[in-house]
Structures are given as C-alpha cells and as structure tokens.
Amino acid sequence: MSIESFTEFFMQHLYGGLLNLSTLGYVIAGLIMLQLSMMAVTLYLHRDAAHRSLNLHPVLRHIFRFWIWCTSGMLTREWVAVHRKHHAMCEKPGDPHSPKVFGLKKVLLEGAELYREETKSEETLEKYGRGCPRDWIEINVYERFPWGGIVLFVLSCLFFYGVPGIILLSIQLVSMPLFAAGIINGIGHHTGYRNFECDDAATNIVPWGIFVGGEELHNNHHAFPTSAKFSMRPWEFDIGWMYITIFSKLGLAKVNKVAPQPAMRPAAGELNADTLRAVIINRMHVLRDYTKQVTLPTLRFERRRADAGAMLSRAKRVLVRQPSLLDGRAKARLDEILDNSATLRTVHEFRDRLQALWQSGAAISNEKLLEQLKQWCAEAEASGIRFLEDFAARMRSYAMSPAPIRA
Numbered sequence: 001m002s003i004e005s006f007t008e009f010f011m012q013h014l015y016g017g018l019l020n021l022s023t024l025g026y027v028i029a030g031l032i033m034l035q036l037s038m039m040a041v042t043l044y045l046h047r048d049a050a051h052r053s054l055n056l057h058p059v060l061r062h063i064f065r066f067w068i069w070c071t072s073g074m075l076t077r078e079w080v081a082v083h084r085k086h087h088a089m090c091e092k093p094g095d096p097h098s099p100k101v102f103g104l105k106k107v108l109l110e111g112a113e114l115y116r117e118e119t120k121s122e123e124t125l126e127k128y129g130r131g132c133p134r135d136w137i138e139i140n141v142y143e144r145f146p147w148g149g150i151v152l153f154v155l156s157c158l159f160f161y162g163v164p165g166i167i168l169l170s171i172q173l174v175s176m177p178l179f180a181a182g183i184i185n186g187i188g189h190h191t192g193y194r195n196f197e198c199d200d201a202a203t204n205i206v207p208w209g210i211f212v213g214g215e216e217l218h219n220n221h222h223a224f225p226t227s228a229k230f231s232m233r234p235w236e237f238d239i240g241w242m243y244i245t246i247f248s249k250l251g252l253a254k255v256n257k258v259a260p261q262p263a264m265r266p267a268a269g270e271l272n273a274d275t276l277r278a279v280i281i282n283r284m285h286v287l288r289d290y291t292k293q294v295t296l297p298t299l300r301f302e303r304r305r306a307d308a309g310a311m312l313s314r315a316k317r318v319l320v321r322q323p324s325l326l327d328g329r330a331k332a333r334l335d336e337i338l339d340n341s342a343t344l345r346t347v348h349e350f351r352d353r354l355q356a357l358w359q360s361g362a363a364i365s366n367e368k369l370l371e372q373l374k375q376w377c378a379e380a381e382a383s384g385i386r387f388l389e390d391f392a393a394r395m396r397s398y399a400m401s402p403a404p405i406r407a
Contacts (some may be wrong), residue, residue, distance in 0.1 A: 010281065018161045034175055050083045053227055056253050057251070081132075082118045150173075191205065192206075192218075260285075265398075293391050294352070327371075343385055
C-alpha cells in the first residue's frame with residue numbers, strides 16, 4: 001500500500017470511524033442506541049427492578065445494567081430507590097420530582113439535578129433501594145467508577161463512528177434527562193389525558209411511545225403500578241410490552257403481573273365476598289365506571305335545567321378529578337356547583353363513600369366491609385337518582401377475570 005493510499009484510508013476511518021457508515025446508517029445506529037436505552041430503563045430498571053412485575057433473564061439484566069452504566073452513569077439501586085420514593089410520596093413534600101412540589105419548569109429543565117440530589121440521601125437508598133443488585137461487579141466496578149462507563153462509551157463512539165459519533169453521543173447523553181427526567185416526570189404529571197382518577201396527577205401523553213418505551217402511559221402505570229403492561233385501551237400502544245412479548249417467546253422474560261380486568265356476570269346475584277373482592281381489586285375500573293355511568297350522565301341531565309345550564313357548562317373537570325388534586329379556585333368552583341345542585345351533591349358524596357370503603361380495607365374485617373358495601377348499594381338504589389340506582393344494581397355483577405397476557 002502506498003503512502004497516499006494509507007493516508008487516504010487513515011483519514012477516511014478517522015472521520016467515519018471503524019464502521020464508516022452512510023448517513024442513513026448513522027441515523028439507524030442512533031435510533032437503535034436510543035431504543036436500547038429506553039428498553040433498559042422501562043424493562044430492567046422500572047418493570048423488573050423497581051416493581052417486580054417482570055422477571056428478565058439474568059443475561060438481559062446484565063446487558064441492560066451495563067448499558068445504563070455506560071450511557072448515563074446511573075446505578076440500579078439509586079434509580080429504583082428514587083422511583084419507589086416517588087410512588088410512596090407522590091405529589092406530596094418528599095416526592096423527588098413532582099411538578100406539584102417543584103413546579104413544571106424546574107422538573108423539565110432540572111429533572112436530572114433533582115434525581116442526583118435525591119441519590120445523595122442514604123436514608124432514601126436504604127429504605128427504598130432494597131433488593132437491588134449488590135454483586136461483585138456492582139460494588140467494585142459500577143459503584144466504584146460511576147463515570148467510568150461514560151468514558152468507555154465516549155471512546156467507543158469515537159472509535160466505531162468517528163466524528164459523527166460525537167452527534168450520536170450527544171443525542172444519547174441528552175435523551176435520558178430529556179425523556180425520562182423531563183417529559184415523563186414533568187409533563188407526565190402535568191398535561192395529558194387520564195384513564196383513571198388515581199390519587200396523584202399522573203397523565204398519559206402521546207405520541208411519545210416510540211421514544212420513551214411506553215412510559216408515556218403514565219396515568220395507567222400509576223393506577224396499576226405492579227402491572228408489566230402499561231396500555232389499557234385498544235388504541236394505546238406500549239412498545240415496552242411489545243419487547244416483553246418478544247422476550248417472553250424467546251424464554252428471556254417472564255411476566256409476573258398485569259392489571260386486573262373486571263368481568264360482569266350476566267345475571268346479578270347477591271352481594272357476597274367474591275363481589276367485594278372484585279370491587280376492591282378492580283377499584284380503578286369501578287371508579288372509572290362510576291364516572292362514565294353516574295357522574296357524567298347526571299351532569300348532562302342537570303345541564304338541561306334552565307337555571308343550571310350556565311353554571312354547569314364547565315363543571316366536568318372539578319366533578320371528576322380527585323378533590324385532593326384541586327387547587328383553591330377549583331375547590332371553590334366545586335363547592336358552588338354542589339351547593340346549587342342537590343342531585344350532583346348526592347352523586348359526589350356517594351362516590352366519596354365508595355372510595356372510603358376500599359381505602360379502609362386494611363383497617364377492618366371483610367365482613368364489615370361487605371356490610372358497608374351492601375349498605376352503600378341499598379342507599380344508592382333508594383336515592384331516587386336513576387343513574388345511581390342503575391349503577392348500584394350493576395355492582396352486584398362485578399366478578400374477577402384474569403387479564404390476558406398478550407401484546
């Protein structure tokens with residue numbers, strides 16, 4: 001090889017790296033790297049390590065753990081502890097990254113800083129980080145050299161991709177703070193739609209699914225934290241669940257739990273212990289059904305009153321949302337609506353009583369709970385409000401049904 005040929009070869013590979021890809025090749029490589037990062041977070045850190053809804057094969061766990069260390073410097077125990085504390089303290093003082101506590105701008109722009117600050121708390125790590133890997137490589141490599149992975153990643157990108165690797169590297173290092181710390185923890189607790197009225201402000205946001213591994217279905221996740229599948233409606237797509245399905249067929253993953261799905265018996269019978277169990281386990285579905293079958297139809301009926309139409313024109317949000325999530329202005333609006341409509345006040349009070357029933361489940365016996373449910377149904381059926389009466393009658397039909405395991 002002549003000196004000119006060697007120089008041309010050297011300069012070509014110095015610029016394009018060992019792989020010397022085309023422009024399209026670099027784009028594909030960047031997308032693959034981004035998807036691998038999102039898979040590592042949503043499958044390994046979130047669904048496997050934090051919530052135990054999924055068991056990944058040890059080989060996959062090691063691959064994802066290594067990739068996360070290389071691309072972000074994050075440690076499993078730290079991420080899991082911060083996330084579990086978020087669920088335990090959601091929207092309250094102590095939540096590591098709630099927009100309700102810190103403000104949306106703070107979480108969007110400084111979400112990574114909030115995460116790092118919380119990882120400094122030994123109390124958080126000790127209380128919420130149990131059950132995470134503490135093997136030789138975790139202690140002697142990942143924990144001892146937290147930035148070592150990023151250094152290795154930088155050198156690898158430059159070696160394989162050359163100068164364009166700087167762009168791929170930048171996208172990769174920015175994606176985690178942007179998508180996870182910013183969009184999910186920020187927008188996912190501020191803006192979007194809600195399938196379920198859980199006790200926190202979590203929302204579902206679209207169309208981010210292909211970028212954030214299904215984590216955009218945040219309201220669904222907070223309603224059913226231990227479910228390995230985040231999609232709940234036919235039109236929702238959880239790309240993380242697609243990966244789980246593929247890995248399951250390959251023997252590389254095992255689903256431990258998915259969200260319960262209620263079944264309705266064709267003929268309503270007497271309220272019994274099985275009915276009570278179905279109502280409590282499916283309480284998020286029951287509350288959603290109450291909103292669709294009682295609260296909203298009653299609101300539409302009341303709007304037709306000549307003296308109430310204007311006052312109730314924008315009442316849906318305050319009637320449906322959990323009272324603890326309403327600000328002072330919204331609470332005043334709710335009080336005004338309920339003061340001017342005895343029917344809506346009754347419907348709202350029955351919803352609160354129904355929620356109080358399953359919230360007290362751990363404090364009283366099943367027999368007492370069953371008596372309370374029977375009393376609730378009897379009083380609802382005698383309320384004189386048709387929608388409430390019909391719902392109380394349907395309560396007798398709730399039954400357990402295993403959720404199908406499918407993509």
